[in-house]
Amino acid sequence: xxxxxDLFRHLIQNLAxxxxxxxxxxxxxxxxxxxxxxxxxxxLGAIGTLVVAKRMAFFSSAIGNAALTGIAIGILLGxxxxxxxxxxxxxxxxxxIFLNFAKNRSGMSHDTLIGVFLAASLALxxxxxxxxxxxxxxxxxxxxLFGSIITASSDDITLLVVAVVATIVIGIKNYNRFLxxxxxxxxxxxxxxxxxxxxxxFVILIALITVASVKxxxxxxxxxxxxxxxxxxxxxxxxxxxxxxxxxxISTTSAVVGIILPMQLELSIPTGxxxxxxxxxxxxxxxxLRIIRRQ
Amino acid sequence: METKIxxxxxxxxxxxxxxxxxxxxxxxIDFTAKPGELHCIIGPNGGGKSxxxxxxxxxxxxxxxxxxxWDNQPGRIGYVPQTIEVDKTVPxxxxxxxxxxxxxxxxxxxxxxRVKKEIDSVLERVNMLHKKKLLFSELSGxxxxxxxxxxxxxxxxxxxxxxxxxNSIDRTGAAIFSGIIDDLKKExxxxxxxxxxxxxxREKADVVTCINRSIxxxxxxxxxxxxxxxxxxxxxxxxxxxx
Numbered sequence: 001x002x003x004x005x006d007l008f009r010h011l012i013q014n015l016a017x018x019x020x021x022x023x024x025x026x027x028x029x030x031x032x033x034x035x036x037x038x039x040x041x042x043x044l045g046a047i048g049t050l051v052v053a054k055r056m057a058f059f060s061s062a063i064g065n066a067a068l069t070g071i072a073i074g075i076l077l078g079x080x081x082x083x084x085x086x087x088x089x090x091x092x093x094x095x096x097i098f099l100n101f102a103k104n105r106s107g108m109s110h111d112t113l114i115g116v117f118l119a120a121s122l123a124l125x126x127x128x129x130x131x132x133x134x135x136x137x138x139x140x141x142x143x144x145l146f147g148s149i150i151t152a153s154s155d156d157i158t159l160l161v162v163a164v165v166a167t168i169v170i171g172i173k174n175y176n177r178f179l180x181x182x183x184x185x186x187x188x189x190x191x192x193x194x195x196x197x198x199x200x201x202f203v204i205l206i207a208l209i210t211v212a213s214v215k216x217x218x219x220x221x222x223x224x225x226x227x228x229x230x231x232x233x234x235x236x237x238x239x240x241x242x243x244x245x246x247x248x249x250i251s252t253t254s255a256v257v258g259i260i261l262p263m264q265l266e267l268s269i270p271t272g273x274x275x276x277x278x279x280x281x282x283x284x285x286x287x288x289l290r291i292i293r294r295q
Numbered sequence: 296m297e298t299k300i301x302x303x304x305x306x307x308x309x310x311x312x313x314x315x316x317x318x319x320x321x322x323x324i325d326f327t328a329k330p331g332e333l334h335c336i337i338g339p340n341g342g343g344k345s346x347x348x349x350x351x352x353x354x355x356x357x358x359x360x361x362x363x364x365w366d367n368q369p370g371r372i373g374y375v376p377q378t379i380e381v382d383k384t385v386p387x388x389x390x391x392x393x394x395x396x397x398x399x400x401x402x403x404x405x406x407x408x409r410v411k412k413e414i415d416s417v418l419e420r421v422n423m424l425h426k427k428k429l430l431f432s433e434l435s436g437x438x439x440x441x442x443x444x445x446x447x448x449x450x451x452x453x454x455x456x457x458x459x460x461x462n463s464i465d466r467t468g469a470a471i472f473s474g475i476i477d478d479l480k481k482e483x484x485x486x487x488x489x490x491x492x493x494x495x496x497r498e499k500a501d502v503v504t505c506i507n508r509s510i511x512x513x514x515x516x517x518x519x520x521x522x523x524x525x526x527x528x529x530x531x532x533x534x535x536x537x538x
């Protein structure tokens with residue numbers, strides 16, 4: 001893996017030195033940031049179209065909150081403060097599976113149930129966080145909450161690459177099945193799609209990509225990058241193809257601009273916030289476009 | 296003597312019952328549909344027709360037995376759902392929707408060559424080919440129903456189950472549906488159709504079953520669909536509400 005990064009870094013550094021790319025790209029951490037943006041943007045943009053189509057925006061938001069609890073548990077259990085990944089993954093994925101299980105069994109309206117889970121997870125997370133804050137410098141937690149590209153290590157990037165590849169391979173291979181089981185479970189089932197199994201696979205994928213993106217975008221905002229680009233794309237698309245294409249484009253642009261621009265301007269703001277502000281500008285612009293077109 | 300072609304299965308339900316919580320939705324239904332036959336299901340709203348269809352598809356837990364007896368290997372089942380909910384969440388064109396149902400390649404990457412001709416041909420059959428680039432939200436209720444019907448024809452079904460919503464089929468749609476179903480019957484397909492147009496049922500169905508929790512009547516339409524029976528359907532309240 002390290003070799004591939006080095007190749008990528010050298011390529012970018014050479015291009016920056018030759019004046020083709022901005023000067024700041026001669027620094028390794030800026031290149032790391034760009035790499036993360038190019039990994040997260042397209043993946044969250046593409047999978048986000050399914051999250052929106054399956055009406056799971058609120059669900060993914062709950063998983064983002066669960067990540068926070070996972071981090072607190074990890075630190076309490078003595079995992080490295082900057083990368084409590086075992087607990088983070090374990091808790092988030094178990095949370096997603098359990099929430100999906102309860103959704104199938106409770107017979108309750110989904111938004112009510114997710115509301116309960118979301119609040120419970122946040123309560124547990126914040127309680128544990130306060131406990132943790134006595135033993136460590138609490139500012140480290142800011143990185144997890146709001147994202148920080150500068151602290152992303154090679155390991156963080158490797159993890160992200162694995163999650164991105166898994167999400168893209170599984171997501172593309174089963175795109176139709178995921179979507180059809182959201183549109184009409186009975187029809188999907190007649191079409192030989194085991195709906196329940198695919199629901200579980202989907203929520204685990206969401207948990208996986210959420211957790212892997214937490215360091216960069218932040219637990220509070222990661223789900224926004226799943227939802228806002230797809231929602232913006234929905235405003236201006238007239239087919240599934242343009243929906244996915246615009247969502248990927250808007251998400252990637254938001255990630256790249258949100259990460260690089262604050263560095264260029266030497267603004268010390270959290271990456272997650274910057275990315276989502278850019279995405280929101282896209283959303284407002286496409287909404288206006290839609291309103292104008294309709295008139 | 297003409298030998299009847301049979302492609303579809305004999306669908307057999309014996310003593311089929313279903314309860315949701317404390318209310319009994321279906322009570323001891325006996326039902327048989329044969330290949331080459333159009334078997335229509337009628338009954339008041341809330342009488343359990345859609346539940347019956349879902350249990351036929353094996354999607355609900357039930358008591359009693361349901362069996363599909365195929366001549367040879369199990370064949371293909373086509374299903375026309377009442378509706379799909381797409382309007383607010385995803386911009387889906389007619390073509391997108393059908394390719395989503397019938398191909399493995401992600402629908403956003405376009406139609407795979409293998410099914411392109413077939414998709415165009417079924418859309419032509421339901422007279423929707425000229426609207427294949429339109430979004431679902433731009434179609435009328437009847438047009439949507441025709442698209443849902445079209446997807447059930449790929450691959451060509453051996454058992455076709457239609458769950459028709461109230462009031463959404465227009466005149467053109469009804470004529471198209473019944474033309475295609477006539478063709479399928481000739482090919483020996485078993486067709487089960489939840490229907491709302493009683494005049495059409497009387498004219499087209501080979502067998503009709505009226506369900507309102509339990510079977511109200513069953514048989515050849517001209518024998519069983521007399522005024523007394525029809526009055527029963529129109530005046531009937533869904534039984535489970537009356538409990």
